[in-house]
Amino acid sequence: MEIINKFIISVSLSLVLILRATESFDYHEKELESEEGLKGMYDRWRAHHNMxxxxxxEKAQRFNVFKANVQHVHKSNKMNKAYTLKLNKFAAMTNHEFRNSYAGSKISHYRALQGxxxxxxxxMYQDAANLPPSVDWRTQNAVTPAKNQGKCGSCWAFSTVVAVEGINAIRTGELVSLSEQHLIDCNRLSNNGCDGGLMEPAFLFIKNHGGLATELNYPYTCKKGICDQAKIGNQVVTVDGFEDVPQGDEDALLKAVAHQPVSIAMDANGHDVQFYSQGVFTGRCxxxxxxxxxxxxxGETPEGMKYWIVKNSWGPEWGEDGFIRIxxxxxxxxxxxxxxxxxxxxLKNSNLSIRTEL
Known part of the structure; x- marks a missing residue:
């Protein structure tokens, strides 16, 4: 119970941070009309994001990047798209820098290495029928608040953890925040910490190595460290393996998501993904x-546009509290x-949330 109580406190604090972080940075169109106005906007943006x-x-260089990104965001938001952009914490990064830091986790590279x-x-969901018109596992207490990978190519670990947290909550009725750092430090043979990896071998690692530690016991450090058995402790969440959803089949993917959160990969290199704010993303990728x-x-919008709800790992200030609808x-x-x-x-057959190893 102590673990669960601490987790509830942690989630409550996270929600407070989300409310603070998602106070959007706004600007007035008049500020775009002069260099002085843009400089004032840049200074306000820096203060808003505690840069x-x-x-x-370097400030002069970053101002040049900021100006270009402001124009991109402003122009895009004038085009009546199904989604809008905002000047988030990435507004002084070139798209090249952004890709290298936050969307350069080499998923395709590791797929090529593993075949x-x-x-x-x-x-298992092949014959699933009568699916609900919409599903949101966040409302079913099966998804933790958005986390932040930082400048570490560990998205594969965050993706894995979302799916494991989800199926564990569905099977047991208890949502427990789990440790990405455990995977980053210890899953070394098939994945490579902050230099990328794949979700499938991470699922197998959890199965074959006795389970995944809680985030409370093995917190995130944003860097690859030495596998620390003491931090893993004796309380872990287990899985029984994994299954792939048939490739290139959104109908099959829908069947799976109707039953549990699913790990996926996506192209996140685009300028519009970098500055995504809200709405259904229909942009270039x-x-x-x-x-x-x-x-x-x-789900589906009132206008009839169908979408996926995707949990990202760039913090709650990006997108819709850290999520994007695609x-x-x-x-x-x-x-x-x-x-x-x-x-x-x-896959998880047990209805035990946290297994304690003796």
Whole structure:
């Protein structure tokens, strides 16, 4: 009970931080009309996001980047798209810098190293029927608040953890925040910490190594460290393996998500993804997947646009409290931004939430 009580306190604090973090940075169109107005906007943006002091030369360079990003956000928001952009914490980063720091986790690279996905002999949700028109696992107490990977290519670990937290909560009725750092430090043979990895071998690692530690016991450090058995402790959440969702099949993906959160990969390189604020994302992206995330639901807007609810790992100040809605049911079988290329989910038969090893 002590673990659960501490977790509830942690979630409550996280919600307070989310409310503070998502106070959006607004600007007036008049500020765009002069260099002086833009400089004032830049200074306000730096204060809003508590940016560290930098040299005069670097500040001038970052101001140039900021100006270009302001114009992109402003122009995009004038185009009556299904989504809007905002000047978030990435507004002084070039898209190249952003990709390298936050969307360069080499999912495609690790898939190439491990070979093609094996064709499933079974897909447990193949015959699922009468699916609900919408599902949001956040409202079912199966999704923790958005976390932040920082400048560490550990998205594969965050994606894995979302799916494991989800199926554990569904099976046991208890939502427990689990440790990405445990995977980053200890899952070394098949994945590579802050230099990227895949979700499937992470599921197998959890199965084959006795379970996954709680976040409380093994907190995130934003860097690859030495595997610390003492931090793992004797309280872990276990899984019984994983299954892949048939590739390039959004209908099959829908069946899986109707039953549990699903780990996926997507192309997150785009300028619009960098500054996504709210709405259903319909923007430009490729199917060259480079970033691990997780689908935690699906739905449809009043206008009839279908979407996936995707949990990201760039903190709660990005997007819709750390989530993005991505258009569902597009013509490309890979799904928009490649969401149907790498879907997989963990299996869990036990209804025990935290197993204590003696």
């Amino acid at each position: 560290a002091e930098v040299s005069h030369e 093609p996905r094996k064709v499933n002999s079974t897909f 490729t199917t060259d997947v480079n970033h691990g995330v997780a689908i935690v639901g699906y 258009q569902r049911g597009v013509l490309d079988k890979a799904g928009l931004c490649g969401v149907a290329i790498e879907p997989s989910y963990p």
